[in-house]
Amino acid sequence: MYVILVYDCGERRVAKMLKLCRQYLNWIQNSVFEGEISEVKLKEMLFKARKIMDEEEDSLIIFKSTDEKWLHKEVIGKEKNELDNLL
Amino acid sequence: MYVILVYDCGERRVAKMLKLCRQYLNWIQNSVFEGEISEVKLKEMLFKARKIMDEEEDSLIIFKSTDEKWLHKEVIGKEKNELDNLL
Numbered sequence A, B: 001m002y003v004i005l006v007y008d009c010g011e012r013r014v015a016k017m018l019k020l021c022r023q024y025l026n027w028i029q030n031s032v033f034e035g036e037i038s039e040v041k042l043k044e045m046l047f048k049a050r051k052i053m054d055e056e057e058d059s060l061i062i063f064k065s066t067d068e069k070w071l072h073k074e075v076i077g078k079e080k081n082e083l084d085n086l087l
Helices: A011-024 A039-052 A081-086 B011-024 B039-052 B081-086
Strands: A002-008 A026-029 A032-036 A059-065 A071-077 B002-008 B026-029 B032-036 B059-065 B071-077
Touching: A002 A011, A011 A026, A011 A032, A011 A039, A026 B059, A039 A059, A039 B071, A059 B026, A071 B039, B002 B011, B011 B026, B011 B032, B011 B039, B039 B059
Parallel strands: none
Antiparallel strands: A002 A032, A002 A059, A026 A032, A059 B071, A071 B059, B002 B032, B002 B059, B026 B032
């Protein structure tokens, strides 16, 4: 399964969410991640995410696609994740 | 065509980008938009976006799907765009 994940968290929770998402997906921009992930791993990640989030305040959106081939990605401007590969 | 758009702009350009994207797509979170759009309208929007963006600094990513049915969306926490519908 291919997913795009975007989160919007309170400042105090951002670092934890970033760290968690990076363990499962590829960071592509700000609070946006993408990657191939199994249903089981996704559930595991969401379980951990819910523990970090304040569900009254924060939001996490996941777009799932059964196959990456149904999605075409286009980047305009700077490819922010160049940096990520160096970390 | 169904698209998900995420931008990451310098602070001074955020308001302009937000306004532009809202004219073409539905705001769903922070700097994330989605919606059905024609190829022509998307080109028009990207042409305008490029005028706003500093392509050395900013980034805009578009995920295109030929059909919304290939994408399944899941929201955890607060549905941020509730507010958007009121504006």
